[in-house]
Amino acid sequence: MSRLVVVSNRVGPVKDAARAGGLAVALVDALRARGGLWYGWSGKTDKRSADHASIEETDNLTLATVDLTPREYKDYYNGFANRCLWPLFHYRIDLTAFDRSYYEGYRRVNAKFAHVLYPLLRADDTIWVHDYHFLAFGDELRQMGATQPMGFFLHIPFPAREVLAALPHHDAMVRGLFAYDVLGFQTERDCERFRDYVVREAHGIADGDTLHCFGRSVVIRAFPIGIDTEGFARIAAEDKDACRQYDKVTKALAGRTQIVGVDRLDYTKGIAERFHAYERLLQEYPDARRQVSYLQIAATSRGDVLEYRQMRDELDGLSGHINGTYGDVDWTPLRYLNKPLPRRTLAGLYRASKIGLVTPLRDGMNLVAKEYVAAQDPEDPGVLILSRFAGASYQMPEATIVNPYDTKEVADALQIARYMSLQERRERFEALMKRLKVEDVARWRDDFLSTLAAVPRRRPISAAS
The missing domain is CATH 3.40.50.2000 (Glycogen Phosphorylase B;)
Structure with missing residues (x-):
């Protein structure tokens, strides 16, 4: 069984996973069973830009975290993630901050997370990326040559095509998602909205639960998250x-x-x-x-x-x-x-x-x-x-x-x-x-990972693709 690598904005807890809730329990159980790496932001800021992860070994799994600079925190987390993507994906265009500097900071931080993780990866890892903080993360890893199976799960709603189109660089955001092998959404309605964007805005082709666009293919499916x-x-x-x-x-x-x-x-x-x-x-x-x-x-x-x-x-x-x-x-x-x-x-x-x-x-x-x-x-x-x-x-x-x-x-x-x-x-x-x-949290986890395991391995994406 391949090692599982979970990527999320925040890491842990591990020892108190049961107190944190069903999602933490489900992820920790899978990481322990397969031997795993949980990677993300440390929750700390430091004026010095980190170029490596802090590593902690515990209970058959590895925790790897990276600090952000105050500017990175401002542009990536408070800016593009929470003042742009969060309100927009929840249909609050009136509260969305369309600031291009936020987008540029978001891309830089996604690239930073990818570059720090890449040396820690093994050839047979399975990578599972979580939520709107990392829409561009998979594309950055692929550009570096990563060929591991890689899935993405969006915990928040996916907006209607007309709403998403209000976002500058919306096409680049969606293109980046095609670096993943499987895209998981909470509901069939979210899948329908993503499919509608790809087919009608990006002129892609839908073939069942597989979408073809930008010279790439991705499986999209609803995996409604549950609780214990x-x-x-x-x-x-x-x-x-x-x-x-x-x-x-x-x-x-x-x-x-x-x-x-x-x-x-x-x-x-x-x-x-x-x-x-x-x-x-x-x-x-x-x-x-x-x-x-x-x-x-x-x-x-x-x-x-x-x-x-x-x-x-x-x-x-x-x-x-x-x-x-x-x-x-x-x-x-x-x-x-x-x-x-x-x-x-x-x-x-x-x-x-x-x-x-x-x-x-x-x-x-x-x-x-x-x-x-x-x-x-x-x-x-x-x-x-x-x-x-x-x-x-x-x-x-x-x-x-x-x-x-x-x-x-x-x-x-x-x-x-x-x-x-x-x-x-x-x-x-x-x-x-x-x-x-x-339909509990264990089924959500197992359904997603089994779907990802069934997708054929891909070749590296060239920089020109």
Whole structure:
């Protein structure tokens, strides 16, 4: 079995992979089983430009990391990755920074990562590259002569052709993706959008799940990412910390119905729209007042980006408005926390919450929806309200699917969920869990790697191709 090389923006954790979540567990298990190398950014900046990786050997696998200079961090990470690709791929053209210097910095850093990794590669390695930080990485490796099987998985949505075309150098970005042997997307819709771009914009040819363009071929397929469903269910039901949190919350609720939302603080998550929908519930259904409690956890991320600071200010204002208008001395309608919580704590919170509110405006998959379901008590499960624009909605049709932009529809869904019968809740839960157990994170990993293994080895790409 060939060694697996995983490339991602951040590396690890390894020792605490179980605490980090199903994705880390799946990758670490595969790396350990095959003997592996996990490579990416160290998370540190240094004024000196690194030309080699820092190596750490642990548990039959190797961790290799590279520092970035402050300028590289500004242009590659904060700039092109998170102020350009992230908003654009989530259909927020209005927030996209079309700065050519960011693109140039992104290309330089992708080339730097490739040049540092190349000497560490073995001839029979299998390379698996992750996410929008490395769209140009595979092309750089191929130009250096790498012929190893190489796959790429995009964790975020792929945008419609007309949206992607707004990006300067969009053609170069897509051309670079043809350096990979397999391109994995979260949903069939993402595959369709990529295929549409290649055929109609780049004049490529589609042959089943293989695309031919730029003198190269690539297999594209949907690999919807899952969670460690049974493992998370055990945590929620048996772990001491989770059970302690469940008991604490249940006691504090005193019979009220808890609605829970858990997200990174990001404009793609639709948290402001969610707050407005909750306020509409309290306005239009007075019987909900004092009978519900909404807990929104939104861990701060990218706090040095202006758009995120503005969003936090907006949410602070909305939560204060709702509590000031509807709250009482012994009832706080909305509790809003800006800090991350351990997974075991979250498992207990999910189990204690009779409604899970997962309404992103656009999301590649959204694993919170899956974790919420897995954490439920099979005898008395809660109700998942899920955005139609989350990739998870295609796998989870038994959830209550809503349009997150329609505050009336979301408010009505919350009211319906409050009174949903036990029989209906069980039927929905059982159908969801049956699928989540089959389509878990291990299947996602194994399906991708087996698809990559079946693709014939390619010859080096010449610089003129």
